[in-house]
Amino acid sequence: MRLRIALLCVALPLLLWAALPVVSIGNPAEEAARLEKRIDSARERVESRLGTERDLRGDIRSYSARIDRLEGRIGELRGRQQRLQGDLDEKQAELSRTQTQLREERARLVRLRERLKETRQALSGRMVEIYKMGDPGLLEVVLNSDGFAQLLERGEFIARISEADRRIVEEVRRAREDAVETEKRLDALEERQVELRNAVRTRRDQVADTKGELIGTRVGAQQTQEGKENALEKVGSERRDIQEDLEAMEAQQEKIQAKLRAAAPGGPIRRGSGELIYPTNGTFTSPFGQRWGRLHAGIDLASAQGTPIRAADSGKVVLRAFTGGYGNYTCIQHSSSLSTCYAHQSRFGVSNGQNVSKGNVIGYVGNTGNSTGAHLHFEVRVNGTPRDPMGYL
Numbered sequence: 001m002r003l004r005i006a007l008l009c010v011a012l013p014l015l016l017w018a019a020l021p022v023v024s025i026g027n028p029a030e031e032a033a034r035l036e037k038r039i040d041s042a043r044e045r046v047e048s049r050l051g052t053e054r055d056l057r058g059d060i061r062s063y064s065a066r067i068d069r070l071e072g073r074i075g076e077l078r079g080r081q082q083r084l085q086g087d088l089d090e091k092q093a094e095l096s097r098t099q100t101q102l103r104e105e106r107a108r109l110v111r112l113r114e115r116l117k118e119t120r121q122a123l124s125g126r127m128v129e130i131y132k133m134g135d136p137g138l139l140e141v142v143l144n145s146d147g148f149a150q151l152l153e154r155g156e157f158i159a160r161i162s163e164a165d166r167r168i169v170e171e172v173r174r175a176r177e178d179a180v181e182t183e184k185r186l187d188a189l190e191e192r193q194v195e196l197r198n199a200v201r202t203r204r205d206q207v208a209d210t211k212g213e214l215i216g217t218r219v220g221a222q223q224t225q226e227g228k229e230n231a232l233e234k235v236g237s238e239r240r241d242i243q244e245d246l247e248a249m250e251a252q253q254e255k256i257q258a259k260l261r262a263a264a265p266g267g268p269i270r271r272g273s274g275e276l277i278y279p280t281n282g283t284f285t286s287p288f289g290q291r292w293g294r295l296h297a298g299i300d301l302a303s304a305q306g307t308p309i310r311a312a313d314s315g316k317v318v319l320r321a322f323t324g325g326y327g328n329y330t331c332i333q334h335s336s337s338l339s340t341c342y343a344h345q346s347r348f349g350v351s352n353g354q355n356v357s358k359g360n361v362i363g364y365v366g367n368t369g370n371s372t373g374a375h376l377h378f379e380v381r382v383n384g385t386p387r388d389p390m391g392y393l
Contacts, residue, residue, distance in 0.1 A: 327369025
């Protein structure tokens with residue numbers, strides 16, 4: 001029993017220790033530097049996608065205008081199609097009338113041919129009777145004719161036959177002439193029918209081909225536009241996701257900066273009588289004004305290497321780069337005219353385009369550029385012109 005109690009006393013503290021949460025003990029400054037790189041990368045990706053979105057919107061506007069033009073042409077073609085349809089309807093009506101006339105003429109020709117057949121049979125019977133009557137003069141006229149049609153045209157034949165026979169002959173002639181004229185009209189009507197059918201077919205095909213081409217072009221443009229819109233939506237969604245991550249990282253960075261400010265060796269924020277705070281608590285070593293024959297455009301505050309530098313006021317980082325004699329140089333725009341600049345930093349603490357609040361750490365004191373020792377060169381500029389910072393601190 002005693003052994004069990006002893007083992008329990010040893011094991012219980014170990015179990016309680018194992019159950020405690022693990023606390024991160026990472027270096028906040030290193031974490032801030034890593035986070036800064038990720039923020040820079042995220043900003044670049046956001047800008048890239050914003051550029052792509054602008055390009056896609058321009059393409060979409062271009063395709064929309066093109067589709068509108070195609071719709072206009074299709075509308076014009078519809079009007080032309082309606083006019084052609086009216087013309088086609090007239091041609092179809094004319095074709096229908098022509099076909100009706102053809103049927104009537106064909107029926108009339110059948111009747112005429114039947115009538116011609118009957119009158120010829122009647123005339124043939126009379127010729128047989130005349131022959132039996134033995135009129136040699138009339139027989140000679142008949143024998144000297146090249147055919148039945150020529151016989152009907154010979155005056156000698158007409159003069160020798162009776163009035164009744166002349167009526168038969170005249171009826172045969174008229175029936176023959178009517179039949180010939182009817183055949184000519186039939187031929188003309190059939191040719192006209194072919195012409196009308198070809199005209200109708202040609203115009204219909206022209207309209208259909210043109211309309212099909214325009215509609216195909218419009219469909220292609222619409223599909224391309226839809227593809228661009230889908231791409232725009234995808235890029236926009238990616239950009240929004242990146243922006244959300246960026247905002248989260250910036251919030252995290254602000255928390256880390258707050259921790260760094262709280263633990264910074266630079267001490268508490270130093271305030272003067274002006275609207276700006278001192279960027280460091282360093283020793284004042286050089287004033288604004290002429291120095292060594294030229295303008296010293298700011299004040300110098302000596303501090304230990306790596307001392308945090310704070311933003312003198314809230315604003316947006318408009319410059320963050322190594323800049324000649326200034327070394328690592330950061331400028332913050334506070335208003336449309338007022339800006340502050342920080343030179344000779346050992347390293348940066350912010351990114352281009354980042355919004356900062358008064359007192360945020362924006363960098364660290366260093367000795368980069370034309371510098372003879374670790375210090376901060378601090379400038380105040382109004383519309384880009386250097387002013388004495390002491391008038392604002």
